[in-house]
Amino acid sequence: MIGKLVNGIIHGETRSIARAISWIENDVPQKEELIDALFEHTGRAQVIGITGPPGSGKSSLLDRIIEQERKRDKKIAVLAIDPSSPFTGGAILGDRLRMQKHTVDAGVFIRSMASRGHLGGVAGATSDSVKVLDAAGFDLIVIETIGVGQTEIEVMNIADLVMLVLVPGLGDEIQALKAGVMEIGDIFVVNKADKEEANRLKAEIEYVLHLKSEDEKGVKSPIFMTSATENTGIEELVNGLHEYMQRMGENGTLRERRRRRVTLELKKIITAKIEAHVHKFLETGNNLDVWIDQILRKKTSPYKLINEKVIQILKELKEK
Amino acid sequence: MSRKIRILISKPGLDGHDRGAKYIARALKDAGYEVIYMGIRQSPEAIVKTAIQEDVDFVGLSLLSGAHNELFPEVVRLLREQGANDVIVFGGGVIPQEDISFLKEQGIEAIFTPGTPIQKVIEFIETNKERVLH
Ligand code: B12
Numbered sequence: 139m140i141g142k143l144v145n146g147i148i149h150g151e152t153r154s155i156a157r158a159i160s161w162i163e164n165d166v167p168q169k170e171e172l173i174d175a176l177f178e179h180t181g182r183a184q185v186i187g188i189t190g191p192p193g194s195g196k197s198s199l200l201d202r203i204i205e206q207e208r209k210r211d212k213k214i215a216v217l218a219i220d221p222s223s224p225f226t227g228g229a230i231l232g233d234r235l236r237m238q239k240h241t242v243d244a245g246v247f248i249r250s251m252a253s254r255g256h257l258g259g260v261a262g263a264t265s266d267s268v269k270v271l272d273a274a275g276f277d278l279i280v281i282e283t284i285g286v287g288q289t290e291i292e293v294m295n296i297a298d299l300v301m302l303v304l305v306p307g308l309g310d311e312i313q314a315l316k317a318g319v320m321e322i323g324d325i326f327v328v329n330k331a332d333k334e335e336a337n338r339l340k341a342e343i344e345y346v347l348h349l350k351s352e353d354e355k356g357v358k359s360p361i362f363m364t365s366a367t368e369n370t371g372i373e374e375l376v377n378g379l380h381e382y383m384q385r386m387g388e389n390g391t392l393r394e395r396r397r398r399r400v401t402l403e404l405k406k407i408i409t410a411k412i413e414a415h416v417h418k419f420l421e422t423g424n425n426l427d428v429w430i431d432q433i434l435r436k437k438t439s440p441y442k443l444i445n446e447k448v449i450q451i452l453k454e455l456k457e458k
Numbered sequence: 459m460s461r462k463i464r465i466l467i468s469k470p471g472l473d474g475h476d477r478g479a480k481y482i483a484r485a486l487k488d489a490g491y492e493v494i495y496m497g498i499r500q501s502p503e504a505i506v507k508t509a510i511q512e513d514v515d516f517v518g519l520s521l522l523s524g525a526h527n528e529l530f531p532e533v534v535r536l537l538r539e540q541g542a543n544d545v546i547v548f549g550g551g552v553i554p555q556e557d558i559s560f561l562k563e564q565g566i567e568a569i570f571t572p573g574t575p576i577q578k579v580i581e582f583i584e585t586n587k588e589r590v591l592h
């Protein structure tokens with residue numbers, strides 16, 4: 139079963155790719171084996187994150203970027219993330235509505251993804267899904283995030299490069315954005331440049347970036363002006379993206395980032411696995427209740443008990 | 459493991475009546491499903507490609523224009539041709555009673571006409587979802 143799926147994926151078959159992403163989203167037990175089997179085929183794709191406030195035109199812009207990349211004969215995959223309802227777990231996934239002219243193009247794969255409670259602006263399944271798309275031979279993989287606030291910045295840990303889309307009319311919000319989100323952008327896009335005040339926004343971004351560059355090592359972030367609806371500035375943006383990416387390759391930033399990505403991923407997954415084991419341990423056989431009683435009755439002291447239990451958990455882990 | 463049911467809602471053909479489809483999409487979201495909303499003016503081919511990329515469990519089609527007897531079966535046919543044999547197709551809209559048995563023969567498993575309570579749609583999904591849980 140896994141062999142067939144892996145084979146389908148590395149031959150770029152849509153159904154296999156799509157099913158693999160579902161496996162990851164649903165966290166099926168075979169997921170790990172799948173990712174490991176695909177691993178040797180990964181590492182070729184460029185991964186771009188596109189983020190910015192909801193309604194700034196991320197999906198519309200992406201539609202235009204796909205158009206450009208297709209002219210250059212690039213195979214492109216999109217993971218578009220939308221929020222799941224915290225109350226029902228349901229979601230309406232509507233990003234692809236804006237990218238419909240590419241639906242029947244075999245060189246384009248678009249997948250909508252619900253966040254399923256994951257915080258950070260992407261889904262928990264996003265980073266493993268990128269590996270599937272990479273192994274499937276896409277040249278470019280784009281992650282469209284839910285949107286940004288101060289904490290929705292996880293895309294920077296998954297993508298090689300982050301494109302931050304801003305629009306005129308946010309008013310003073312750019313000041314607020316400055317603190318958290320401005321920092322994750324490698325490339326800045328002022329979309330809706332057909333609107334008034336786009337130039338003023340550009341000047342504001344330039345000012346903020348100027349402040350930022352003073353305390354860093356002088357890698358300049360370009361700013362592009364686009365209108366997704368009027369189809370202007372797109373070619374410049376796409377050229378700029380590739381130039382930036384190339385520069386990142388040359389000056390070692392790309393290597394550094396990919397190394398950091400693996401570092402964070404290893405830490406996160408190892409921690410999560412141990413944590414899951416700890417939870418299981420705490421929940422089995424009412425362990426926790428017994429200890430609480432022991433402490434409340436002063437049969438033991440808290441740290442004595444805690445350290446005993448930690449040793450016990452570690453021993454169990456070792457035996458597994 | 460945490461399995462979620464994914465449903466594609468779309469309108470094939472040229473029919474622009476989208477209130478019903480939007481209403482259904484939102485109601486299914488509120489019922490806890492993941493709904494990919496594709497909107498109006500879709501070709502059966504585009505619907506099927508999307509269903510496969512999104513790996514949906516159900517495809518819900520909506521038509522009020524009268525073209526359901528051609529377009530609904532075409533979606534089922536293309537899905538099966540592409541090997542998506544497990545995807546369940548259902549639909550709704552202004553559809554005369556006398557067409558429903560024909561559509562069912564063609565593999566559209568349920569039809570919901572104006573005024574059907576959303577609970578009926580949810581019941582349909584709940585009773586059939588076991589078949590697609592892989
Ligand atoms: C509102 C309306 C319009 C609005 C549409 C606004 C919009 N964006 O949706 C406007 C004014 C634009 C319009 C235009 C036209 N309309 Co009109 N319209 C209606 C009307 C009065 C109500 C439709 C509606 O919104 N109902 C409310 C929604 C919530 O109900 P619903 O769509 O039926 O959905 C429910 C169920 O059917 C079901 N359902 C629907 N889809 C799905 C999908 C799934 C997966 C599931 C599970 C369930 C489901 O669940 C929903 C909730 O119960 C109907 C008459 C009627 N009583 O249905 C005519 C009607 C649909 N229109 C009709 C016509 C002819 C037209 C025009 C061609 C008129 C013209 N000559 O210009 C144009 C065509 C527009 C176009 N581009 O396609 C005819 C169609 C005739 C036919 N089938 O043979 C109807 C039936 C009127 C009639 N009796 O003649 N229309």
Ligand SMILES: Nc1nc2c(ncn2[C@@H]2O[C@H](COP(=O)(O)OP(=O)(O)O)[C@@H](O)[C@H]2O)c(=O)[nH]1
Pocket residue numbers: 190191192193194195196197198199233236329330331332333364365366367368
């Ligand atoms: N005027 C103008 N509107 C745009 C532009 N780009 C997108 N929009 C509109 O902005 C709205 C939100 O776009 P969307 O791509 O869905 O934004 P997202 O939420 O960031 O993905 C839509 O109504 C678009 O038509 C643009 O360049 N100019």
Ligand SMILES: [Mg+2]
Pocket residue numbers: 196197198233282
């Ligand atoms: Mg979007």
